[in-house]
Amino acid sequence: MKNRVAFLFDLDGVIIDTESQYNVFWNKMGTVYQLGINNFEQQVKGIPLSNIISRYFSHLPEETQRQIAADSRTFDAQMDIIAVPGALEFLAELKKTGRKTGLVTSSDDEKLATVFRALPIKGFFDTIVSADRITFGKPHPQCYLLAADDLNAAPEDCFVFEDSFNGIRAGNAAGMKVIGLATTNPPDSIRKDCICVIPDFQHFHDTCQSTFFA
Numbered sequence: 001m002k003n004r005v006a007f008l009f010d011l012d013g014v015i016i017d018t019e020s021q022y023n024v025f026w027n028k029m030g031t032v033y034q035l036g037i038n039n040f041e042q043q044v045k046g047i048p049l050s051n052i053i054s055r056y057f058s059h060l061p062e063e064t065q066r067q068i069a070a071d072s073r074t075f076d077a078q079m080d081i082i083a084v085p086g087a088l089e090f091l092a093e094l095k096k097t098g099r100k101t102g103l104v105t106s107s108d109d110e111k112l113a114t115v116f117r118a119l120p121i122k123g124f125f126d127t128i129v130s131a132d133r134i135t136f137g138k139p140h141p142q143c144y145l146l147a148a149d150d151l152n153a154a155p156e157d158c159f160v161f162e163d164s165f166n167g168i169r170a171g172n173a174a175g176m177k178v179i180g181l182a183t184t185n186p187p188d189s190i191r192k193d194c195i196c197v198i199p200d201f202q203h204f205h206d207t208c209q210s211t212f213f214a
Contacts, residue, residue, distance in 0.1 A: 006153035007094055008144060008176070010046070011105035011112075013163035013184045015091075015121065017082045019045070025075050029068060033057065045184065046138040046166030048106045048131035076111045081118035084183060086201030091124040102127040102147035104160075106137055127151055139169035144176060168193050179208055 013019040023041040030040030035056060037043060044052045049072055053065050094101050101124060105112070108131040116122045127150035129143045136142045148158050160171030163181040168190055171178040180194035187197045196208035
């Protein structure tokens with residue numbers, strides 16, 4: 001019998017406030033390589049780097065694809081790692097009360113190592129599902145279902161914290177309850193697909209607590 005209630009967190013735009021930085025980087029990549037895709041930076045949110053390369057840059061020479069990947073890794077290493085307001089306190093609260101938690105991210109292990117050096121959050125999570133553990137990226141539900149299995153939790157007993165459209169779709173496709181972070185998209189654009197929407201974790205208890213804390 002699976003244990004009840006697990007809390008699963010995306011990383012960028014949920015735990016760390018990096019999406020505005022990624023907007024600049026991927027908008028530049030879309031322009032430099034003349035993809036002709038409006039709001040390209042929005043299209044790639046929540047998607048693993050390898051999938052971004054294969055989906056949008058596969059028409060370019062392999063050397064160019066490798067350069068784009070290298071530029072992305074360089075960017076990861078240099079960006080500012082800043083926690084979303086209230087995120088660290090919320091994670092600490094869950095840890096203190098013995099709640100099961102998981103980090104479910106489209107970032108690979110190399111980027112995670114950079115993040116964990118800058119922000120000591122690894123110990124908050126009982127499991128970590130990165131891009132290196134999956135074969136299908138968000139919006140496919142594989143990553144969230146794997147995290148639930150790691151934690152011996154039924155999907156319907158899992159609460160997912162997401163900010164991107166692809167991530168929200170993944171959580172819903174897994175049969176989980178999704179709390180939206182309006183850090184990346186306007187609240188009204190994600191509200192219909194979430195059980196609750198918050199601007200950050202400082203507003204969680206006032207806005208969402210009654211949703212599932214009995």
